[in-house]
Amino acid sequence: MEDKELKLQVTELNKKVDLLLDYVNQQRLKTNQLEDLISDVSIVGKDFYDTAVEELDNRMVDLDLDQVKSLALRILRNIENMNRFLEIFESLNDFLIDSAPILNEVIIDFSKKLDEFEKRGYFEFISESGQVVDKIVANYSREDIKGLTDNIINIIETFKIAASPEVLNSLNKGLNAFRSIDSENIPEYSLFKVIREINSPEMKKAMGFxxxxxxxxxxxxxxNKNK
Structure with a gap:
């Protein structure tokens, strides 16, 4: 009975030893792999460093390690700012993607409006207006323009009065009357006829006006003089 128990204990102990040996072997393999990785990285890093130094030396670039260290520290200190900037950039990119159809419609509508303006002759009118300005500049001196500027208020007031319905109506009547006159067949008036016409109601009204x-x-x- 005691022999069986002893054998069982020995068997259990052997299993535990086997598990322990297997764990140690796995750790040893991992350690070897890590050492190989570190060795490989060290070789690659050394080759990269040597290549970088050689390239900088060929290009006559003086690399200050203190400045590099300072730059690395600044980058590390501003990681949060860099993340914030990247978030803003991503938001802006999303906005542009979302607004692209709207912007496209705006551009299309703007192009249609420009085409409409061109068909209506707006651009041609602006071009001709530019020629008018050129002729004004060519034919009028600076003093003339200054005089026009000094009297712009009076000119505007004159146009304002001239644009009133009463003045326009009177001008229209006068122009219609002038247009009704046959300038090539104007009758002759003697002094007696003039005196007689003066007594007519129309002439009296005209003289009164x-x-x-x-x-x-x-x-x-x-x-105006008293002001």
């Missing part, structure tokens, strides 16, 4: 206009102009002139 002229007198009223002259008086109004005189009043306006006096008011």
């Amino acid at each position: 002229m007198m009223t206009l002259l008086k109004a102009m005189t009043t306006e002139t006096n008011n």
Whole structure:
């Protein structure tokens, strides 16, 4: 009975020893692999370092190790900023991807609008306007332009008054009346006929209009002098 128990214990012990030996062997293999990896990396790193030094020397680049160390430290200190920048860049890239269809539609609409302007002659009008400006610059001196600038308020006020419905209506009537006159077949008036025409209602009204206009102009002139 005791022999059986002893054999069982020996068997269990052998199994544990085998497991322990297997674990030690695996660790030894891992250690050897790690040592081989470190050796290979060291060889590659040394070759890379030697190649880099040779290349820098050929290009006459003086590499300061302190500056390299300082640069590496700055990079390490700014990892968070670099990550933030990359996040912003990714967000911007996503925005551009999402807005690409909208931008495409905007460009298409803008191109259509430019084509519409061209068909309507806007660009040709702008080109001709440029020639008008060129002629103004060529025919008027700086003093003329300065005088125009000094009187721009009066000019605008004049156009404002001229653009009123009453003035435009009067001008329209006057132009229509002038257009109705046959300039090549104007009748001759004797002094007696002139006197007789003066007594007509139309001439009396015309003279009244002229007198009223002259008086109004005189009043306006006096008011401007008193300012």
